[in-house]
Amino acid sequence: DGGITQSPKYLFRKEGQNVTLSCEQNLNHDAMYWYRQDPGQGLRLIYYSQIVNDFQKGDIAEGYSVSREKKESFPLTVTSAQKNPTAFYLCASSVTESSEAFFGQGTRLTVV
């Protein structure tokens, strides 16, 4: 079954901790994205990658980091510098940056 897999589904972070959210796709897509969703707001772009070993900051990259060492994988690290990390995080991919985007099922991150 082709698709995008995000894990874990729920994640709890203590103050001052870094946590990493996983995103894997088997669609052979070149482009991958991370979005953050907060209640009452539209999705906001954190980082995107158009090709392996290359990525660009989105609108709200501060406090986050990513890597793109493999085509299938685009993990997102939420660092302790991110002051308001509690949110729903969505990973997406597309064949190219201008084609249809497909999303994973999301990871809900809560600071405890």
Next chain:
Amino acid sequence: KQEVTQIPAALSVPEGENLVLNCSFTDSAIYNLQWFRQDPGKGLTSLLLIQSSQREQTSGRLNASLDKSSGRSTLYIAASQPGDSATYLCAVLTGTASKLTFGTGTRLQVTL
């Protein structure tokens, strides 16, 4: 800066009714527009993609139109069913940043 607005924010209709969801955007220089469905606590499911050169796309009971010059798109749902209850999001892909800009969605409830 691209801004996307969806009206209404919430809508409740009886089963069987035809309905229209609206999406407007401020910058008409778009590559494409995509409509998504989101169920509570879940990721986004792609419904329809309209390229900038197209006027409409259809999939089953769904029909999406695009008027790029006026910055508007509509999603028409025919013969609504309780299973259509979800939040519907529109997003536009704008050229320079190769990123999707999302509206805040319309929350649809179809009642028996």
